[in-house]
Amino acid sequence: MRAELTRERILTAAAHVFAEHGYAAGTTNRIAERARISIGSLYQYFPNKDAILAKLLVRHIDHGTWTQADQLDLSPGSLEATVRTLVRDAIDNHGDDPQLLRIMIEEASFSQELLDTIDRHGKTRVGQVRDLLARHPDVGVRDLDTAAELIVFTVEMNTHKLMADPRAIPVETFENELVDMITRYLRGPARGAPRPGETAEGAPG
Structure with a gap:
């Protein structure tokens, strides 16, 4: 102890x-x-400050577990609010100290513990998002596995970049634009729109 x-x-x-x-x-x-x-x-x-920084990053990643996934309203028409919760959770997890976040991103040595933590966190987060997409009635993407991977990567990478330098874009603007982008993607192709390789009538082009 x-x-x-x-x-x-x-x-x-x-x-x-x-x-x-x-x-x-x-x-x-x-x-x-x-x-x-x-x-x-x-x-x-x-043994050195590299090991300390790597451990700080491990702790940062472990603290970023999405705890609200099971408490969301998944009723029809709630997709944008669901996406906003996901994006805001990522922002909140990275907002404590922008300078320290930037140092962790730029300077950390990738120990095996850190690589294992990143892999474990990524799989957990993707699994949570995929389960959410599978249960939400407004989601119309073709492939849930790919969609979950894309969303997690997009949210995490862009949030890291923004919160390491929060002066680049106002956080509110960033949140709104990212929510709009992901929501439009998740709704899938417009009803009646031809899929790739098809004409408007549904026959191969």
């Missing part, structure tokens, strides 16, 4: 140090001083 508390103190201190000083100047000495432990104690838990 004490060891876990010390590890958390180091991670919390590192998050503050990296955000305040940047990664290059965020030395292990500064982290140890902020955590109020000796540098020797810090090295008992982490």
Whole structure:
């Protein structure tokens, strides 16, 4: 228990140090001083600051689990509200400290633990979204598996990019445009519109 508390103190201190000083100047000495432990104690838990940053990213990803997926209204006409919940959840999970997020994206070394966490989180998120699409009456995409992958990738990558530099686009504008784009995609082809390779009458072109 004490060891876990010390590890958390180091991670919390590192998050503050990296955000305040940047990664290059965020030395292990500064982290140890902020955590109020000796540098020797810090090295008992982490071999270097790369390992600390990688662990911060693992923690960030694990905290990004979508907890509202089972509480959504899936009645007809609610698709836009459903998509907005998904997008807003991603924004909220990345809004705490833009500078630290940018450092984690740009500087983190990809340890096996980090790669495994990314893979596990991705599969969980895609599975949640696919289940949601399968149950929503307004969804009209051709392939649910592909749609779930595309949506998760689009939301995650664009949210990371925006929240690492929130001055680029107002968050409200970003949210509205992303919600509109995904909602239109999920509704599928317009009724009566020909599918690729077909004429308007449905015969091969």
